[in-house]
Amino acid sequence: ALVHACAEMGDIERAQVTIGEMEALNIWPDTVTYTALISCAVNAGEPQKAFEIAEKMKVKGVRKDVRTYNALVHACAEMGDIE
Secondary structure, eight states, rough: OEEEEEEEEHHHHHHHHHHHHHHTTTOOEEEEEEEHHHHHHHTTHHHHHHHHHHHHHHHTTOOOOOHOOOHHHHHHHHTOOOO
């Protein structure tokens, strides 16, 4: 819920700190958490970071869902990369 709130505010730094705190407590981010982080990057005006987060999901073995892909399409739109 905190990462989602950060996403709404576009506070990517706080969202990433929260993820780090979760991992330090052996609470591993899931699809919903990473998708919120992707949305946060887009809302913060850092759409390229959204793709870095998506790559991290892949490396960590976290599956993307329709909401994740929707957030990535939004990142493409912010970058002007929709054709």
